[in-house]
Every structure is written in structure tokens, then in C-alpha cells.
Amino acid sequence: MDKKMYNFSAGPGALPDTVLQEAHRQLLNYQSSGLSILEMGHRTQLFEDIYAEARDLIRKLLKIPDTFEVLLLQGGATLQFSMAPLNLAIEGKVVDVLHTGYWSGKAIADIKRVSPVRIVASSEDSGHCLIPKVSQGNFNPDAPYVYLTSNNTIYGTQWHIFPDTGDVPIVADMTSDIFSKPLDFSKFGVIFASAQKNVGIAGVTLVIVRRDLAERCPEHVGTLLQYRTHLNRNTVYNTAPVFGIYVMLLVLRWMKEQGGVEGLMKINAEKAKRVYAAVDRHEIYLSRVNPEDRSEMNVCFFIQGGLEQRFIEEALKRKIIGITGHSEAGGIRVSLYNPVTLEAVDALEELMEDFALCYSSFVVQ
Numbered sequence: 032m033d034k035k036m037y038n039f040s041a042g043p044g045a046l047p048d049t050v051l052q053e054a055h056r057q058l059l060n061y062q063s064s065g066l067s068i069l070e071m072g073h074r075t076q077l078f079e080d081i082y083a084e085a086r087d088l089i090r091k092l093l094k095i096p097d098t099f100e101v102l103l104l105q106g107g108a109t110l111q112f113s114m115a116p117l118n119l120a121i122e123g124k125v126v127d128v129l130h131t132g133y134w135s136g137k138a139i140a141d142i143k144r145v146s147p148v149r150i151v152a153s154s155e156d157s158g159h160c161l162i163p164k165v166s167q168g169n170f171n172p173d174a175p176y177v178y179l180t181s182n183n184t185i186y187g188t189q190w191h192i193f194p195d196t197g198d199v200p201i202v203a204d205m206t207s208d209i210f211s212k213p214l215d216f217s218k219f220g221v222i223f224a225s226a227q228k229n230v231g232i233a234g235v236t237l238v239i240v241r242r243d244l245a246e247r248c249p250e251h252v253g254t255l256l257q258y259r260t261h262l263n264r265n266t267v268y269n270t271a272p273v274f275g276i277y278v279m280l281l282v283l284r285w286m287k288e289q290g291g292v293e294g295l296m297k298i299n300a301e302k303a304k305r306v307y308a309a310v311d312r313h314e315i316y317l318s319r320v321n322p323e324d325r326s327e328m329n330v331c332f333f334i335q336g337g338l339e340q341r342f343i344e345e346a347l348k349r350k351i352i353g354i355t356g357h358s359e360a361g362g363i364r365v366s367l368y369n370p371v372t373l374e375a376v377d378a379l380e381e382l383m384e385d386f387a388l389c390y391s392s393f394v395v396q
């Protein structure tokens with residue numbers, strides 16, 4: 032298969048070539064069943080096998096303790112902005128939140144519909160260019176949970192060390208960095224992530240929830256919105272996105288072949304190191320992110336003289352796409368999710384070198 036483009040999109044993001052090839056092979060006649068995966072029922076044995084293997088691989092790759100349940104839901108991370116508060120709020124108690132960008136802002140608006148909220152720390156004054164410093168003393172030990180976004184997809188910052196919140200569980204939106212590094216589950220109550228950035232295509236949302244917390248939900252919350260509904264089942268509660276879960280399984284198998292999360296972490300570190308080195312090497316590129324808080328998943332930078340559009344056009348000539356910054360942040364954003372290859376990073380590095388050589392003399396005095 033000729034892969035047409037080097038895809039650095041922030042989401043939906045790139046998929047491994049082997050995953051696309053396998054999905055293509057199985058599309059018309061899944062495992063010689065005479066059925067397309069697209070028309071396959073969610074109560075068939077074929078799908079139940081896909082579902083079981085996907086959940087098992089998620090558990091193994093992330094080393095998830097038995098005290099947590101793995102759910103594959105719909106509605107994206109955005110539905111979890113509502114679903115987590117509906118399930119985990121405690122009457123009269125204030126939720127502690129860490130506000131580090133666009134997505135935590137969206138989540139806070141939805142938490143507020145259910146509970147009072149206290150912003151423990153915010154990066155807003157810095158234009159979301161850093162991760163605030165917090166320690167256990169900053170958190171209310173009586174809070175039902177602490178909310179944070181592990182990787183700020185739009186501004187390019189990342190929590191490299193999760194805060195110590197004492198006994199209060201963290202609820203984390205990990206949409207843009209799940210499976211990029213190992214996790215210490217003792218800190219978390221709920222971790223959720225849309226699939227389309229690091230682990231598949233849109234339509235599936237991974238939710239990893241501590242069983243005891245899933246039992247907290249008040250009865251007035253709708254059935255599908257209760258985590259409890261999805262606990263202790265080997266089958267999906269309602270019609271599942273069969274194809275989305277199948278593609279997720281293919282990505283999970285691919286991750287295992289890459290040496291699992293530990294193997295991917297090494298490759299991701301290498302990719303990010305190389306792109307940031309190119310940014311730092313040339314004055315024409317400007318990174319506004321506090322160096323120690325730089326994201327390994329989304330590298331955001333600006334180009335002197337407002338040459339971003341020129342850079343994007345030059346990139347397209349080299350089949351590099353998906354690098355336009357989010358409209359909230361502007362600039363250039365390069366997303367280096369798990370499936371983005373070192374070969375793609377080579378092409379980007381070459382572009383950054385050539386562009387700097389060509390334009391530096393015009394804009395850097």
C-alpha cells in the first residue's frame with residue numbers, strides 16, 4: 032500500500048499502516064465468516080471475541096489492577112465531562128480541579144452543572160504555557176475527586192508527574208496521551224480517553240473506572256450514563272460501535288508488538304526530542320511552552336514573521352499534513368501520537384531544517 036501522507040493531525044490522528052491493511056483485508060469477509068465487520072452484530076461470538084481480547088489487552092498493556100473495570104463506551108471524552116460528575120459527585124461537596132487549557136475549561140463547565148467547583152490551580156494567566164506546581168497541601172482531603180487533563184492537546188503541555196492528592200482519587204482526561212507511558216493507578220479514580228488520538232478511530236471512548244467509585248452513582252441518573260450499568264458484564268450493554276472496537280483491537284495488538292507501553296514510551300521520547308531539538312536549534316521557531324512542561328504528544332510552536340502559512344504550504348509539498356495549530360492557540364502544532372513513525376519525523380525534521388535555512392535570513396535579525 033502506498034501511504035499517501037505523513038499525518039501529524041491532532042485527532043483523528045494517524046493509524047499504523049499495518050492496522051489499515053488488516054482492516055482492509057477483513058472488511059468484506061471477516062475471518063472468512065461471509066460477513067463484513069461493518070454488518071456484524073454486537074451479540075455475535077465473533078464480536079464478543081473482539082471485545083474480550085480488546086479489554087484484555089488494554090488491561091495488560093496498562094497493567095490495570097483488578098479493582099478497576101475497563102469500559103468501551105460512546106460519546107467521546109466530551110460525554111465523560113458530564114458522565115464523571117454525574118457518577119462521582121457527593122452532595123454538598125466541592126470538586127477540586129486543575130485548569131490547564133481548553134479541554135479542562137470545557138470539563139469544568141460541565142462539572143459545575145452538578146457540583147460546586149474549586150480551581151486549585153490554573154495556567155490561564157500564562158496563556159496555558161505551563162503546568163502549575165501543586166502539592167498535597169493544595170488539595171481538600173474532603174473533595175469527592177480531583178479533576179485534571181493529563182495532556183493539553185491544544186497548548187502542548189503535559190503533566191509529567193501527576194500531583195500528590197493524598198487519598199482523593201484523580202479523574203483524568205487522558206485522551207491525547209493514553210498508552211504513551213505507564214500509569215500508577217493508585218492515584219486515579221477514573222481515566223477516560225476518546226480513541227481517535229492514540230488508540231484507534233472516533234466512536235469509541237475508553238473509560239477505566241475504580242469499581243467502588245462506579246457504585247457511587249445516584250439512582251436518578253439515566254441508565255446508560257451510570258458507570259454501574261457497565262460493570263461486571265462480559266458483553267456490551269447496548270449496541271456497540273463494532274468496527275471502532277475492532278480497529279482499537281488492531282491498534283492494541285500493534286502496540287503490543289512495539290514492546291507495549293514501555294516500548295512506545297521510548298520511541299515517543301525519541302520523536303519528541305528530535306522535533307523539540309529542531310525548534311530550539313533555529314531562532315525562527317518559537318516555543319512558548321515552559322521547557323519542563325513540554326508535551327511529548329503535541330509540539331506547539333510559532334514561526335517568526337508570521338510565516339506559519341508559508342510553512343504549512345511547504346509542508347504540504349512534502350506530503351506533511353495536519354500541522355495547523357488549533358484556532359484557540361494559533362501557530363503550528365505537530366502531533367506525535369503512538370502511530371506516528373520515526374520516518375514521518377525524519378520528513379518533518381528535514382522540512383524544519385530546510386525552511387529555517389531558507390527563511391531565517393529574512394526574519395531573524
Ligand SMILES: *Cc1c(COP(=O)(O)O)cnc(C)c1O
Pocket residue numbers: 042106107108109110134180182183184204205206207225
Ligand atoms: C480531543 C480531545 C477531547 C475531545 O474528544 P471528543 O472525542 O471530541 O469528545 C477531549 N479532551 C482532550 C484532552 C482532547 O484532546
